[in-house]
Amino acid sequence: MSGVSFSKVGVVGLGTMGAGIAEVLARGELAVVGIEINRDALERGRGHLEKSTGRAVKRGRLTEDGQRAILDRIALSTDFGDLADCDLVIEAVPERLDLKRKVFAELDRVCRADAVLATNTSSLSVTDIAVSTGRPTKIVGVHFFNPAPVMKLVEVIGTVLTEDGAVGRVADLVTALGKTPVVIGDRAGFVANRLLFGYLNQAAGMLEAGHATRDDIDAAMKVGGGLPMGPFTLMDLIGLDTCLEVLEAIYAESRDRRHAPAPVLRELVTAGLLGRKTGRGFYSYDAPAEAEAP
Numbered sequence: 030m031s032g033v034s035f036s037k038v039g040v041v042g043l044g045t046m047g048a049g050i051a052e053v054l055a056r057g058e059l060a061v062v063g064i065e066i067n068r069d070a071l072e073r074g075r076g077h078l079e080k081s082t083g084r085a086v087k088r089g090r091l092t093e094d095g096q097r098a099i100l101d102r103i104a105l106s107t108d109f110g111d112l113a114d115c116d117l118v119i120e121a122v123p124e125r126l127d128l129k130r131k132v133f134a135e136l137d138r139v140c141r142a143d144a145v146l147a148t149n150t151s152s153l154s155v156t157d158i159a160v161s162t163g164r165p166t167k168i169v170g171v172h173f174f175n176p177a178p179v180m181k182l183v184e185v186i187g188t189v190l191t192e193d194g195a196v197g198r199v200a201d202l203v204t205a206l207g208k209t210p211v212v213i214g215d216r217a218g219f220v221a222n223r224l225l226f227g228y229l230n231q232a233a234g235m236l237e238a239g240h241a242t243r244d245d246i247d248a249a250m251k252v253g254g255g256l257p258m259g260p261f262t263l264m265d266l267i268g269l270d271t272c273l274e275v276l277e278a279i280y281a282e283s284r285d286r287r288h289a290p291a292p293v294l295r296e297l298v299t300a301g302l303l304g305r306k307t308g309r310g311f312y313s314y315d316a317p318a319e320a321e322a323p
């Protein structure tokens with residue numbers, strides 16, 4: 030790919046976001062190494078990749094040969110040692126600082142000293158992650174949106190410690206992948222989530238207050254706001270656990286009550302009703318992660 034200074038990219042964590050990111054990189058003809066914690070998780074990651082590229086084949090957007098070529102570019106492994114010759118690694122594991130720090134300590138150990146290490150965090154401080162490594166100048170945030178193969182925006186986050194070159198190289202990669210980078214400092218929610226989640230949380234608050242029904246709020250914003258999805262459909266797509274984490278992180282930093290999570294959100298998360306991925310959130314779905322949005 031012209032203008033790109035990375036040739037082999039690792040992705041750690043092949044859940045919805047990690048698998049989507051691996052697909053985007055492989056579609057960009059980069060060699061990708063996808064890492065998961067164990068064989069079962071790796072097979073689930075393979076399933077995400079096959080399903081997403083299979084959907085493109087079904088829609089006539091990709092040939093079967095094209096799908097095979099994309100999947101062949103992604104080497105799947107449970108061994109962090111396979112990341113040794115990557116020049117960029119993107120971490121996309123669950124949003125727990127202790128877990129991310131553990132992953133970055135391991136990356137710091139196995140990756141080349143000049144490799145850039147990126148986190149796809151949506152709610153944690155990139156600086157907190159950076160200072161836990163021996164290479165804080167090479168740590169960036171690279172925040173994709175769900176679904177990663179479709180959404181064009183990628184936020185690229187540099188901390189006060191990140192060298193400009195690392196941010197620039199990652200932003201160039203994002204552009205070469207056909208996406209739009211915006212470069213941002215390390216603040217909770219970055220730009221898009223900081224704005225989006227105030228709105229989503231307000232929708233949940235309106236529902237609780239009996240202001241309008243779920244369906245009418247969704248219809249108002251979808252039809253009247255010209256958005257692809259109403260707020261409840263979108264929260265179910267994002268995952269209510271992720272929504273709660275993002276709101277808590279923004280609220281902790283801003284103390285702006287617009288980001289104090291609506292109680293209904295916490296209630297649903299406590300009940301394990303996390304949205305599409307569990308088959309029920311604000312809406313119910315026929316099968317976890319399979320159903321189309323209502």
Ligand code: 3HC
Nearest residue numbers: 081084088090151173174175176178179222257258267271
């Ligand atoms: N994976 C891969 N491709 C997908 C996909 C998925 N999960 N879901 C949809 N697509 C593709 C389809 O194949 C189709 O591709 P095509 O145009 O090439 O044929 C295209 O997306 C449109 O899909 P559909 O026709 O099935 O359905 P829609 O037109 O309703 O689009 C949508 C689905 C793209 C999800 C659209 O509803 C949308 O843009 N919704 C808003 C999503 C959004 O706002 N995301 C950001 C959330 S915030 C976030 O992620 C930040 C994080 O930190 C929390």
